[in-house]
Amino acid sequence: MLWKDLPSNDWYFENLTNNDSLLITVGDSWTWGDSLGKISTDGAEDDYEFRTTHMFGSVLAKKLKMDHVNMAIPGGWNINMHDHVKDFLPHVVDKYNKVYVVITLTELCREIIKDPIWTDVDIANKHTLDELLMSYEKNMFNSFKKNLIDQWESVTFLIGRNFTYSFDENISILGGTHLPNSWVDCMASNQKIDAYPSDSRFLTSSMALNPFILYCKKNKKYQEYKMELFDYYSTCISAIDWLDNSTFNHKTATRHPTVDGHKIWADYLYNLIIIL
DSSP states (O other), X not given: OOSOSOSXXXXXXXXXXXXXXXXXXXXXXXXXXXXXGGGTTSOOSOOHHHHHHHSHHHHHHHHHTOEEEEEEOTTOOHHHHHHHHHHHGGGTTTTOSEEEEEEEEOOTTTTTTTOOTTOOTTGGGOOSHHHHHHHHHHHHHHHHIIIIITTOTTEEEEEEESSSOOOHHHHGGGGGGBOSSOHHXXXXXXXXXXXXXXXXXXXXXXXXXXXXXXXXXXXTOHHHHHHHHHHHHHHHHXXXXXXXXXXXXXXXXXXXXXXXXXXXHHHHHHHHHTTO
């Protein structure tokens, strides 16, 4: 095992086949492979063998002929991804000729109440909801750049999103590591379907939107942002409708990708990595 003394192993998977390059894939339930195999058909808590061989990270590592580590948590937060990569890289950078890290970010603000590391101390002067969320994401991206990208120049980072979008104003912080297309973009291009809502910052009420509303209420900004919050909630509904109409997504929870949906994301990443 590459990483000893793990606090938990339900979010950690490795497949080591003595290659000289390592692929690390990091994310939430989409990256973990939720709804793959029997998980969605007979209520199984996990279909480990099927899930771990069909999640996009395993598909991608096989195509690239690389060792593979997958670090993903169903319902996970972006701060989890940041911290897991930060803690893990010192254990592996000297063991491989090349290390690639693919981080598929989830929606904003899942961690905003329990780990408010990226909240803006100047919230009183953020007069629109977009200003506040843009600042939150800016702080998040600065952490990824300072603690990961800048610290590990020998590591190739690819940072993308699954079902939300980054603010255009923040993308330059991550430089060339930020992927041009999201997972949903890739699935949209493989079927006849309208574009996914491009202003999507949230998808789930319980995991992201509700914690953000609670944060706004605690900071006495809820009334100021109330109408904008309704707009965001409407976008969430439109996004879920899109996923329900997508051939490559299951129809429960956060509409996890199907086997073909995972293959589409793996193929997209493969075509980027082979030219690096």
